[in-house]
Amino acid sequence: MILDSLQLFGETLLDTMRDVAPIVIILVVFQVAVLRRRPPNIAGIVTGSVMVLLGLALFLIGLDQALFPIGETMARQLTEEAQSLAGTVRWEEYWLVYIFAAAIGFATTVAEPSLIAVGLKAQEVSSGAVSAWGLRIAVAIGVAAGVALGCFRIVTGTPLPFYIVGAYIIVILQTYLSNRTIVPLAYDSGGVTTSTVTVPVVAALGLGLAANVPGRSPLIDGFGLIAFASVFPIMSVLGYAISADWVDRWRRRKQRQEAEQ
């Protein structure tokens, strides 16, 4: 038992190191050959990198042991249950799937390490104007809405481009309405959400749903949930920024009116 888990840990650590190796080689080559100098606080960087490696390996093992099997089984069971309820496809019958999709999309996004990293950086750079926690909640709400809508699309079998192109048009409009300092961060938050934790669970949900809903093919209809999960956070972050702006402006106008009276 202990030997097995040690072996599993070793293997996962090796996999993680193999993924990281190209990055380390590039960084070292540029540091040594191009910059020709030592980075400051080399000991801190080395211990920090070792911690990142160990932490990521532990994190992945834990996910594999505890969360992914349950998440995937539940996605399958929920989609199967919905199927037995309805002979013909009626999208309302799948309401439990949409709720599960939104809940799991939200929850996995909150735990996404790369989003935590970007949130920390944004908080630091904006000197607190953007809070890391607020950004993560806004992104998670976007993912929840996106994944739920994506499941609705799989159930109804409507074409994916309609939704994605529609979402793009909304994002473009929002871009022109919002304060331009938030725009780059909002665009970035689309890409970071779909990472280690979210992708496996959401992909299993999509494939399970497409396999169980009559008339859908996993190969064609199973994809697209990741795309939903990467566009909708842009919308929710921009939407949050725009409404915060409006509230701010409205409050200031009210204050000014009160001051005039």
Added chain:
Amino acid sequence: MLRFALAMGKRVLGAVRDLLPIVAVIVFFQAVVLQQAFPDVVSVTIGLICVVAGLALFIQGLESGLFPLGEALAEGMAQKGSTFWLVALAFCLGFGTTVAEPALIAVAAEAAEVASEARFIGYSQSDQDQYAFELRLVVAVAVGIAIVLGVLRILRGWPIHYFIIGGYVLVMLMTVFAPEEIVGVAYDSGGVTTSTITVPLITALGVGLASAIRGRNPMLDGFGLIAFASLTPMICVLGYGMLS
């Protein structure tokens, strides 16, 4: 030592908070909706402890290792002032981190399966492998170009939304002409190139560059590299689907 223990304690608490929603969702659906007994509580608990410890270590290591490394490199390159080497670094980072990305390998294999089902390529395994490998190279080059473009944007201070909106319009146009079967895979491929180690490093690089170059605002110019890296793979996979 004490300071380290305190910092780690704070990280562990943060990690518990980050994971609570997942546990709540799973317990709720398992117990209330599906009404099933919880499978193997012991191994799940051990797994959760691993996840919490791993996340805490990862975040702590990020702050003390990966962020300073990315920033030091960005600062050094900015001081050196050679656009050539900066562009070379950007391309290498984009290409190098993508070509071996496990998520990309999986998506490329799926895309090959779709293409073979739709009879763009032969049914044999070697045809599919060839297609998947070429697709991976195409996407890796695309991400390399994306990071180069993003870095040039930081250097010159070009506004990001022209690029992203231009990219969106291109994706929309290509969607009309690309074979229907490839569209789902292509849209999903945007998300696969941003792994857990690449994202913090590239973010630190962008923010570091924007802070080191005079006249650039880290909030306005530092972010956006990830957005470039998730847009170009879509364009490339669509283009690849149209060509073959």
